Amino acid sequence: MIAERLKVEPEYSDLADQFVEQRIRAERMSRRNASHGETTFDAIYEQLAISLGLTLDRCERMKAMELKTELDVSIPIMSTIAEIRLLLEQGMRVVLISDMYHSADFIRSLLHQCCPDIASRCKLYVSSEHLKTKGSGALFHHVSEVEKAPLSRLSHSGDHPQSDVMVPRRIGARGTVRSEGVLRSWEKPAVERSVRCQILSGRARQYRLQGKSLQAQIGYSIAAPIFAGYVAWVLRESEAAGIGTLGFLARDGYLLSRVAEKLQEAGLGQGISIEYVYSSRAVWRLAATTSETYESTLNWALLTEKETTVEGVMTRLGLTSSDLPSADPFVVEMSRADAWRLAPLTSKRQAALKRVLLRQEMAEKSLAAAAKQRDLLLRYLQDKGMLSTQRTGIVDVGWKGSSQAALARILGEDRPINGFYICLASMGKRVSASPMQAFCGPPDQAHFNDAWIGKWAPMVEILATAPHGSLNEYSEDEQGNVIPVLDEQGLAITAWGYDDLVQGCLDSVRENGELFQQESFRTDSIESLRQFTNLLESPWLDKEFAECIGRFPFSPDSGSRTVGEIGPIISLRNAVAFLFGNQRTRNEITIWPNGAGIRSGRAARLVLSGNTAGGLHSLFLIARGRIDLLVPLPIKRYLMQKLPLPVIRFIERLLLGKVVSG
Template identity: 30%
Template sequence: MISFDVFDTLITRTTAIPSGVFALMQDELRKNSMYFDVPEYIRENFVDLRLNSEVLARKSYCNGALEDITLHQIYDALAMTGTLEEDIRIKLCVLEREIEYKCSIGIEQNIDKIKGYIKQGEKVVLISDMYLEEDTIRKMLIKADPIFEKIKIYVSSGYGKTKGSTNLFWAVKNIEKAEFSEWTHYGDNPKTDIQSAERLGIKAQYLKFEPLLKCELKALKYNEKNTFIQQTIGIARNTRLFYGLTAVKAIGSTIGGAVLFPYVWWIIQESIKKKISRLYFIARDGFILKKIADIIIKELGYQINTYYIYGSRRAWRMPSFNKSNSDVELLLNWSHPNNIKTIIDLADVFQITESQLISFLPNHYKKIKCFTAANFKIIKENLAANNEFKEFLYKIHENKRMEVIKYLQQEIDFSDDNMAFVELAGSGYTQLCLANIISEFYHYPIKTFYFKMDRVHKNVNCRFFDFLPSNLYLHVIIEMLCRAPQSQTIGYKEIKNKMVPILGEEEGRAIIQHGIYDYIEGIEWFTQEYVKLIQSTDIKPYKLELLLKYMDYIAKEPDKEVMEFIGGMPNSVTGRENKVIQYAPALLRRDIINIFLKRTYESIETYYTGSALDYSVLRSNDRNKKLIEFCKKNHDTFIGKFSRIKKILVEGRYQQGLQYQIPLDMIGKRIILYAAGNIGQSYYQQLKRYNKCKIVLWVDKKYEQFREMGLPVSNPEEIAKYKFDNIIIAVADKKTADSIREELMSKGIDAEKIF
């Protein structure tokens, strides 16, 4: 004989945990007028009362001879409140059966096992420890599959015996005249289905039920009564169970789906309200979003068409540069300026050659190898005021602008304003550039949906719809949940009279190798199952409770699998990188020492290539975390000071973007800064910004040249007129520095004051 357990073996619920049924009942009691005759005390506290009444019923009725209780006995216990008449008790019992039936769903892979045994001629029975009646359980089973119409069901509430005590197995043996040695039992409970059966000599087969993940358990904590969270987590768990999703697929179905589905649902509902019939999902973040939208639209029959548009900041920003969009400073400020460290970097932002850019720079900046904050600011202001440079940019990108226009006109229906673009996150600047490009032939404001914008925008050419106006911690994580199996769009070219996008190569391959297709598959399965739930319930999918809990979980305390998937995701920060980098790369020992011990005020990008240092710290092993704490603790001690001096002496040069250190005993002193080159300008900006010392004088023999650049540099002869505590020689070349030192000492300045 073959026997099967029922709940979480053959059928399960659409809620995360069984008490989710009571939460759904409480919602129904509160909002449905047909239950307003139920006392308000019961309606408002139903979940807690129902759970505790079951405990009381078990304590009262399970006295040895009786091992399990019935649904009616639970409501007898609830009636001890003194507020339930018999007709109300019956009404609540009926409601619980209805909700249980509505929430039940079959586990097909295990039902198929039963079909296989019946086909082989085996005798099959079902055995369940449950307070619900046999008839109710049978209805739930038949809903899953009609094969259960005639299979015998043994329920503990009907026999007063349970599997846990083995007495229900004995009852089945006697009725079915079966032998334990010729009996196989399947179930999901290690104790009642496996251990109890094996004690009798029954061959037990464990059918593992899909457990809730750490993020789901954390989200449920203190939220068991939240029906939205209960049902959404239930769908994610069941999706993993039904389709055997593990690893990256499970991350997609559990977190990716739960976070991105509400956004896409909101877009679709807003589009219906705003009479938007065409949605253009912009690469690359729009790739997964479109897949979700297409499933929703198809299954629910919405009259909205979706399209995928290849575009990027790289493809659209510079081609948009013209007389009405010529703010160079704004362009650079929205181009990750901390990553612009050299003339080559700056030229790449403008998408011109190094030699072309140098021709527009003042002579004394043409040979700068790396920028300080001061000279970058001056260069930026100089270029912003250079109309000849702006005209050059406009002309050199004119062909690219025409290519963009040709591609957009080919792919987008501009006939009316019943369309909108879909983005994920950002400043909105690239969309402003897009609006500028198409303004020549499209005279409506362009509408764009965003999951999260970085700024509040008011612009006549653009209308932004922001799903989550916020400043989420490590907000770029949302982009890691929305990667596409392709590199960024670089530009466009014409092939056989059709404009096609030019894509990068390396990052797209790296994203595919990282498992993006498995992740997307998980999201698609979740979306399919969630749409089924929407069709059968009144769930509001755009609620933010679970999304925010998951975002917080991912950012602050992810499990290792999630952390490695997110942190290791290939992610170009600026779109200008020439190699693949990770969102939050694991830190090596040398990285930790440079960042947390040797670094002072220089930008983090000097040492760190990722987008989220805090997340890289999370990814560190215990040994490296201890090293990080040690470096932080000793940054301002002798150890930190010595390491920074040693770095300068050993390297004999200054790294790109480095803000140079001063001894701690100079803090608060009067300083004369000698030399106004790159290093001198870096020192000057550092000391002025952080107000650590008082700069009484800044000198250089080429002071007239630097004054023309707007820098307050004086003749070294002025030193004699000032009172000071120390002189800092801001020169990298040792011979030059020694020469300056000797010259100062020859004028009677104490060698101990010279650094």
């Protein structure tokens, strides 16, 4: 933060780039040179002056700048202040102890800034003044002597597990930890040396200390930096392209559209009309279907996902069970015990259903439904201002641009629409007349690739969903207005607490809008996305966080009637099935194995942990004679480049167990 202030001061701009590293080094060196193990603010700057070649005058002004910055950004921990006030009211003697290189006078000025009553009533002991530290225990002994209180009567609390808990206990005092002021894993800065990220981190902690729900904290600390940076980029790109209207596609565009409105209130992209558009890939794909593309749409509808049924396929084609030919043997079979609605769509049933749906009369019914949805969609978009003479754009999270491709087929090349996404898969449905742009484009695309999207897309969509159901179809009300017809999945999302997440995100955008609007924040925003996914797979993830995210309602199949949890508590049996199952089996058990493991019992958690899972899977591959799969890919590539082909073939046969010795 000091370095950023130095950049805007012409006299010090030459020092800004090296300040952070040299400041850290100066503190380390001054501590090393101190025989008593503690240093002072003046000693640090003496060392810094030598390293940077500062004159006495420049050194003093830099010291003043750092002290002012400390005063500007320090925030009180109200729960600690409240507890101290309560102890004082009860007549307890309270002293304040700090391991800090700043002087006691400066620490007292910080206290006067937030709690003058405590500053005036409590004695203060600072390590830099007494040259004794809590970490060594010497400062506690000193306080005991001065206050004439035996160590056994000293009850100390602080946020450092060693200096504030273990050391007091070791010398006979009582030590308890106070964790309120410690940054939670989801509050830590995405870029350690980014001033913006440090400010956001401090404000996120302060937001939590106001008693906000964990969902609200996630919205403030995680969703806001990711989505505000993305939406700010969308607004800037849209202004540059002359886009007049942006349609944020449901459901992932719900929170994004709310963020856009907040950024506009702060002055960004105010000339652009923001519209929230109820949409779904299934409905738009059906609306784009013609006689030439019917079979392609049919094949897409037949894709087997978890719990896909005949009813699910029919819905995707705009049909109902009453549209089926009642005399067909397959239809007769599926009519028994309501099987068309309940029975899973096996490969055999899939082939039989495809035969029925390829009949001309079935195709005509589906195409009629497609034409109706196409007409309603165009009227709906017209009402939203999406078909005006100005260029328009659509905004989504990702990942293949299917909705944009469908809309492009409906509108034709004469009316191109720009598409904006956080990430795009390499196999996305590109449309030449309708450009697609990815926030995490080159060079970040090397990290946010197809494998990343396949693994993390559902988890990102948790943050960017909506407190309402998915679009089933477009319809008309009694006045002839086009209205969206939604399912009821939004009820579970609301029950989880998504409204709190939205509020937390919007609170953050309101308080930090000046940071999010900066063009250079794009890098911090992308790093925030990377940090979020790293947090999700961390073995040290807070259980409280895992419980909250793990309970989020989720269904792998958009047409499924069953809604489970994205990281459910699982049994040992399911953990083992996950370990050795194929991708479909894994998805049926959990989308988020790390969270599920943290929430589950010890045995399941052990199986799902990285080292155990890797070891068991290795044994499994060896047992199946697939030792070749244990060789890391980079080593395989290196060997294939260096070794002669006959040797490579022999090694392959050896690893596959096809070479028998003897």
